[in-house]
Amino acid sequence: MSTLEPVSKHLPFELNSSNFCLITILIIVISVFKLTKTRTKKSKVPPSPFKLPFIGNLHQLGKLPHRSFQALSRKYGPLMLLHLGQTPTLVVSSPDIAREIVKSHDVVFSNRPQTTAAKIFLYGCKNVGFAAYGEEWRQKRKICVLELLSLKRVQSFEFIRKEEVEEMVNKIGESCESESVINLSHMIITTSNNIVSRCVLGHKYEAPHGSSSFGDVARKAMSQFVAFSVGDFFPSLGWIDYVTGLIPKLKATSGELDAFFEDVIQQHKMMKRNHEDHRHDFVDILLQLQQDGMLDFELTHDHLKAIILVSFSLSLSLFAKDMYVGGSDTSSTTLEWAMAELLRNPAIMKKAQEEVRRVVDKKSKVEEKDVGEMKYLECVVKETIRLHPPVPLLLPRKTSSSVKLRGYNIPPKTNVYINAWAIQRDPEIWERPEEFVPERFENNEVDFRGQYFELIPFGIGRRGCPGVSFGIAVVELVLANLLYWFDWKLPEVNTTSAQDMDMSETYGVTVTKKLPLHAQPTMPHL
Numbered sequence: 001m002s003t004l005e006p007v008s009k010h011l012p013f014e015l016n017s018s019n020f021c022l023i024t025i026l027i028i029v030i031s032v033f034k035l036t037k038t039r040t041k042k043s044k045v046p047p048s049p050f051k052l053p054f055i056g057n058l059h060q061l062g063k064l065p066h067r068s069f070q071a072l073s074r075k076y077g078p079l080m081l082l083h084l085g086q087t088p089t090l091v092v093s094s095p096d097i098a099r100e101i102v103k104s105h106d107v108v109f110s111n112r113p114q115t116t117a118a119k120i121f122l123y124g125c126k127n128v129g130f131a132a133y134g135e136e137w138r139q140k141r142k143i144c145v146l147e148l149l150s151l152k153r154v155q156s157f158e159f160i161r162k163e164e165v166e167e168m169v170n171k172i173g174e175s176c177e178s179e180s181v182i183n184l185s186h187m188i189i190t191t192s193n194n195i196v197s198r199c200v201l202g203h204k205y206e207a208p209h210g211s212s213s214f215g216d217v218a219r220k221a222m223s224q225f226v227a228f229s230v231g232d233f234f235p236s237l238g239w240i241d242y243v244t245g246l247i248p249k250l251k252a253t254s255g256e257l258d259a260f261f262e263d264v265i266q267q268h269k270m271m272k273r274n275h276e277d278h279r280h281d282f283v284d285i286l287l288q289l290q291q292d293g294m295l296d297f298e299l300t301h302d303h304l305k306a307i308i309l310v311s312f313s314l315s316l317s318l319f320a321k322d323m324y325v326g327g328s329d330t331s332s333t334t335l336e337w338a339m340a341e342l343l344r345n346p347a348i349m350k351k352a353q354e355e356v357r358r359v360v361d362k363k364s365k366v367e368e369k370d371v372g373e374m375k376y377l378e379c380v381v382k383e384t385i386r387l388h389p390p391v392p393l394l395l396p397r398k399t400s401s402s403v404k405l406r407g408y409n410i411p412p413k414t415n416v417y418i419n420a421w422a423i424q425r426d427p428e429i430w431e432r433p434e435e436f437v438p439e440r441f442e443n444n445e446v447d448f449r450g451q452y453f454e455l456i457p458f459g460i461g462r463r464g465c466p467g468v469s470f471g472i473a474v475v476e477l478v479l480a481n482l483l484y485w486f487d488w489k490l491p492e493v494n495t496t497s498a499q500d501m502d503m504s505e506t507y508g509v510t511v512t513k514k515l516p517l518h519a520q521p522t523m524p525h526l
Contacts (some may be wrong), residue, residue, distance in 0.1 A: 008114055009026070010180065012109035014281070014345070016196060025049075026091055044407070044408055045081055045408060046077070046079045046081040046090065046406075046408045046410070047076040047077050047079075047080055047081070047249045048076065048080065048081045048082065048083070049072055049075070049076055049080075049082070051082075051083050052257075054085075055081040055085060056082065056083030056084055056085055056086075057083055057084060058084050058085055060072060061084070063507055064505060064507050064511070065507070066392035066393050066419055066421040066422065066511070067421075069091045069393070069419050069422065070093065070418065070419060070421070070422040070425075071288075072091070073091060073093040073422060074418070075096055078090060078092065078094030078097055079091075079094065079097055079405065079406055079408065080093075080095040081414075083312070084233050084415075085233030086233065086234050086235060086236065086417055087113075087232070087233055087235075088411060088413070088414045088415070089414065089415045089416075089417065090399075090410060090414050090415070090416045090417070091417050091419060092167065092416065092417070092418045092419065093228070093419045093422040093423060094423065094426075095423050095426075095429065095453035095454045095456075096453070097405070097406060097419050097451045098423070098456065098460060099453045100405065100418075101404070101405070101418075101460075101461070102453075102460050102461035105403050106404065106461045106462055107400070107462075108399055108400055108401055108403045109397045109399060109403075109416055109461075110133040110397065110400070110461070110462050110463055111132060111133045111397060111398040111399070111400045112129070112130045112131070112132070112133075112396065112397065112398055112463075113232075113393070113396050113397075113398045113415050114130055114132075115229065115232050116132075116229040116231050116232055116238070116241060116247065116250070117224060117226075117227070117229065117250055118130045118224045118225075119252050119363075120247070120250045120251055121221060121225065121250065121253075121254050121257070122306045123302035123305065123306045124302075125302075125306075126300075126303050126306040126307075127140075127306035128140045128141055128144055128307060128466075129305055129395060129501070133400070133462070135296065135297075136296075136297045138186045139295055139296050139297055140303075140307065141244055141466060143286070143289060143295075143307070144466045144467070145466045146309075147286075147289065148282050148285060148286075149286050149466050149467050149469065149470055154469045154470050154473055157198075157199045157470075158473075160198045160199055160364070161195055161196055161368070161473065161474060161477050162236075162368075162394060162477075163195045164191050164195045164198070165191065165366075165477055165478055165481050166365070167194075167427075168187060168190075168191040168192075168478070168481070169481055169485050171187065172187065172482075172485070172486060172521050173485070173523070175521060176522055176523045179520070179522075180520070181491045181518050181519065181520045182518065182519065182520070182521065183516055183517075183518055184336070184339055184516075184517045184518065184519045185332075185336050185513065185516040185518075186334055187518045188335045188339070188478065189332040189334045189336075191332075191478060192331040192335065192474060192478070193332070194473075195331075195474055196331070196345055198281070199279060199281060199282065200283065200308060201281060201282075201283060201308075202264075202268065202281040202283060202357075203263050214260065215245045216254045217253065217257060217260065218257075219397055220253055220458075221253050221254075221257055222508060222509040223508060224246075224249060224253055225509055226248055226507070226508055226509055227246060229241055229246060232246070233420050239322060258305065261304075261305040261308055262305070264282060264283060264308075265301070265305070268283045268284055268287055269287065271319075272284070272287070282308065283304075286299070286304050286307065286308070287304070288437075290304065310321060320348060330390040330391065330471060330510055331471050331474045331475055331478075331496075332469075332514050333388075333390040333477060333510045333511070333513075334381070334384060334385060334388070334475050335475055335478055336387035336512065336513050336517055337384050337387070337513065338380060338381065338384040338475070339434045339482065339488070339517060339519070340477055340501065340513060340517050341383075341384060341387070341388075342380070342483075342488070342502065343488060343489075343490055343498060343501065343519060344364075344436070344498045344499055344501050345436055345498075345501075345518075346498065348380070348438060349483070349488065351376060352376055352377055352380050352438075352483055353483045353484070353524075355374055355375075355376045355377060355488075356374055356377060356480050356483045356484045357483075357484055357524075358482055359373045359374055360480075366480050366481050366484050368473070368475070370480070371476045371477055371480050374476075374480060375442075376438065376442070377479065377480060377483075378441070378474060378476070379438035379439065379440075379441040379442055380438045380479070381472070381475055381476060381479065382438070382441045382446075382447075382448060382455070383436055383437060383438040383440065383441060384436075385432075385448055385455075385457045386424045387422055387424070387425070387436060388457055388511070389420050389457040389511075390457070390510040390511060390512075391420075391457070391509075391510055391511070392419065392420055392421030392511055393417045393418070393419055393420070393421070394417070394418040394420050394456070394459050394460070395426065395459065395463065396415050396416060396417050397415070397416040398413060398414065398415055398416065399411070399412050399413065399414045399416065399464065400412065418460070420456050420457055421511075422455070423453075423454060423456065424454070424455060429454045430454070437513075438518065448468070449468055450464045456473075475487070483521075485524075486521040486522065486523065486524065487521070487522045487523075487524045488519050488521055488522075489519065489520050489522070490518075490519060490520070491518055491519070491520055492520075502514070502515050
């Protein structure tokens, strides 16, 4: 062939004007088809707000993510796909969709995203909260449910709750004599910490350990646990967390916690060797299980410390809340919000006090069996948890495979947040959702143990919290005693009305009241 011959001579057809037009039309049709197909495929993904290059939707999250998610969901729907950096994130704000996840796809949604902090603090995520879904996780959860958090075990710690609550009542009584205003938030936190510490570790551990108290280290750990990690949102840029100093800080704090829990374990082993008589706590139970070797996996020291540190979830779940660090925090947070709402609503407080005092009558102390008869107090607790779930975004899940949900394609390795806070304030579900109205639960079978999806503060499905009974026992007993023994009012220096009390939130491992709650107790004439 001459190099000057036209290429058209060697084509299977003659490239004349008619054929050229035909090819052009064919290219346009194919392009339109592909474009339509691409759009159709995209339309099968849940609605998403506009995202910026690289950072995705991160710029649309404020300091209170549960509120940011709620605002976006109102515009884009109760099933919404965000891109937080390089991480696809599904946000669920509907009880019906939450129910569908549990009833139809719970296994697919049962994994956890393992954050940078979780990997460091929890020995490679060996605890219950962040462990990958599978047989080992089932065995660990079984330990928590049957050995640590059964109703029988919760009842066995009644003496600890009684003793710590009595000590709290005595301290508040001293303030009544001097007509002092007390930091009620601090009082509640101390009592909750002591109860959980004694049940889990066997002792109160506020004595100095090294250069600071364990409480200081635990609070630092909780703050760092939710610190922004570049690697969590941009896995390819995880090295930046070393440059910023985040990972060295996490490892330093983790080392302090590890030393503390190692010391606790060795003390318990020594007591056992010396046959010292003491009431068994969670550490003793775990050590006995380790010694018996009856489990289907090896219960190593790292497993023990990870379960002790944060595997005892007393409320719903945002990050890892297990035995100690998160346990006391969620109970105290619920109590703080409950007392704040009661102080804002004196008529509701009076009604609750009348019930508590009628049931207890003139006994010398409030018994836990009495608390079971306080139906309105139960309504107060339910309404508190509805309005102020300590962990408003349930502990995140991660899809293990692709799944179709409500006609949308959800890709694998998608983080999933169920916004319990938004569901529990949804005006389509709740009448006057922003108001504190305990009466809504009178003659109402809705409960918070995971069966009613409009009230899910303790999580749902396989990954629901196993510590509901333990946490509620603490909250109800402490609250009943605060209402029985004392009358309460806001400090007189507070010039605003009770309804104008600052109820703003601060975000951490739990969502707490931003400003501590101060109140003045007085002794009632019982």
